Amino acid sequence: MAVTEAERRAMTRALELAGNGPRGLNPQVGAVILSADGEILAEGWHRGAGTPHAEVDALSKLAPGAAHGTTAVVTLEPCNHTGRTGPCSQALIDAGVARVVHSLDDPGDVSGGGAERLRAAGVDVESGEQAATARTVIADWLEVQRLGRPHVTVKWAQSLDGRAAASDGTSQWITGPDARADVHRRRAASDAIVVGTGTVLADDPSLTARDGDALLPHQPVPVVIGSRTTPPGAALRRHPHQALFYDTRDLAVVLDDLRERGVQRVFVEGGPTLASAFVAAGLADTVLAYIAPVLLGGPRLALTDIGVGGIAEARRLAVDEWMPLGDDLLVIARPAAATEGD
Structure with a gap:
């Protein structure tokens, strides 16, 4: 009928x-x-x-x-x-x-x-x-349901020569205000924002989604991965949501627990170590690379070891969009294998 x-x-x-x-x-x-x-x-x-x-x-x-x-x-x-x-x-x-x-x-x-x-x-x-x-x-x-875990977006900002920070460790700000505003909108579209303890100790981020100084209506739950202690006065402890802490290197365990908590979209915004770990584990479903027209040189690469020993092992991506943001460029990509399977 x-x-x-x-x-x-x-x-x-x-x-x-x-x-x-x-x-x-x-x-x-x-x-x-x-x-x-x-x-x-x-x-x-x-x-x-x-x-x-x-x-x-x-x-x-x-x-x-x-x-x-x-x-x-x-x-x-x-x-x-x-x-x-x-x-x-x-x-x-x-x-x-x-x-x-x-x-x-x-x-x-x-x-x-x-x-x-x-x-x-x-x-x-x-x-x-x-x-x-x-x-x-x-x-x-x-x-x-398809993945068996939350969708993971791995984000980083980099100079044109692939650095996430200058040689002295400073990184604020590589990208301009348009790119940073875009990041906050994408934070607000996520259920959880994930960083490592290194980022917490070095930058003391609030991990909120903001429009200027105002909080956006939806806030991702802050998640910290690592064994080092987060200070009692850390900015993220004033987040609207109580932070979740995972003393483990097993990212699959973290994602399993987040799924049980109802998290569907994870936004990874830690430093190079954490971003590289998600990529190396094959857990980066979407990559957001914010590229600024600046040269920094030095050793502080946006990604470190991701398990690629030779060019034949390269983790190839399919670009979904090239998005100009002021003077910067956002590349939105996903694993090429995932694209071929769509």
């Missing part, structure tokens, strides 16, 4: 509702319950881990038995597993829903399969309605 105009309008509404939910460990999902004649009976969305999923939230607003013979319009395939809550597919079956229209299939090995359960129970299921829009709404969550 083709998707009706009423169902199409309901999906548009469900996608709007999905945006009410928080980004985090679970996807943002919206749901609308329609009567047999296409009237909206109830709406719902997922409010975060441990709370009712969107379908159950919508069903809870109906009187017992009122969902019998209705259509559930949902932005993601109803889940098929028991976690903190029960399977939404079974909740829809128990409520007597006759038809389900969803945008995207659930990619989870455990949570997926809800459509099959629904069909086996005699429920009519239609998928793919406004899938492109739904994919955009939960793009970051979908990438976490």
Whole structure:
């Protein structure tokens, strides 16, 4: 059965509702319950881990038995597993829903399969309605499912000859105000900002996202990796979010823990040692290189050892964009192998 105009309008509404939910460990999902004649009976969305999923939230607003013979319009395939809550597919079956229209299939090995359960129970299921829009709404969550960890952006600023600082260690400022403003906008689009203890001790960064002196509405959680102690008076300890500290060199362990905390996008802004470690480990999904038209010379390279012994082992990148920022240039790139697999 083709998707009706009423169902199409309901999906548009469900996608709007999905945006009410928080980004985090679970996807943002919206749901609308329609009567047999296409009237909206109830709406719902997922409010975060441990709370009712969107379908159950919508069903809870109906009187017992009122969902019998209705259509559930949902932005993601109803889940098929028991976690903190029960399977939404079974909740829809128990409520007597006759038809389900969803945008995207659930990619989870455990949570997926809800459509099959629904069909086996005699429920009519239609998928793919406004899938492109739904994919955009939960793009970051979908990438976490694909990668098995948060998306990692590694950023550095460098001189034209590849230095991150002058010979005496000073680096403020290699790039100009336009480039620095761009960095703050990208910080605000991330869930966590990661530095090493070396950067904390040398620069005492606040790790906030700012517009001039004003804090931007969304602030990434500050994350510090390394064994050295961060001073009690460090600027990052005054951050709006409590900082997370990891005394480990195992970046995969850090990313696993951040994923469990609901972090989807990580912005690595440490010095050359930390940036190089992420690149060497194959954990740089996006590279942001801010290049200033200045020559510094000396030993303080923007990247150090990344595990390349010869040109055949070079970590080749595909450039997504060359972006002028005042006198500076931002190169946005990603591993060429990832591009070939898209």
